[in-house]
Amino acid sequence: MMDEVRRDLKIKEKANGEIKDALAIERTSFANERTFLAYLRTALSLIIAGFSLHQFFKSEISVWLACILIPTGLYIGYKGYLKFVKKRAFIKRKREAYVPAKQMLALLKAEKAQEKKHKA
Secondary structure (H helix, E strand, C coil): CCHHHHHHHHHEEEEEEEHHHHHHHHHHHHHHHHHHHHHHHHHHHHHHHHHHHHHCCCCCHHHHHHHHHHHHHHHHHHHHHHHHHHHHHHHHHHHHHHCCHHHHHHHHHHHHHHHHHHHC
């Protein structure tokens, strides 16, 4: 009776572990998107600030500030996009390489069965 309960608990623990792994991958994906949006928000804020300064004040200082803020915003947006794409590809590779424990167990059992057939 006790052995049966322990076996059931181990099976449920493995299933919960697989769910935790899948959710961790999703959390990582969402965190990557959230970081990209933060880069975009910062970039757009700098670009809008540059245009606004130039439009409202039209002084020599505002032109210089606009010349600094706008390219800086564009650069930050570009770098954020590059980081996002790189991380997204990494997450995709990890997601595709992930094998749940149940499938891994089935693969190992199939390999052992083939080894026994070849030995016999």
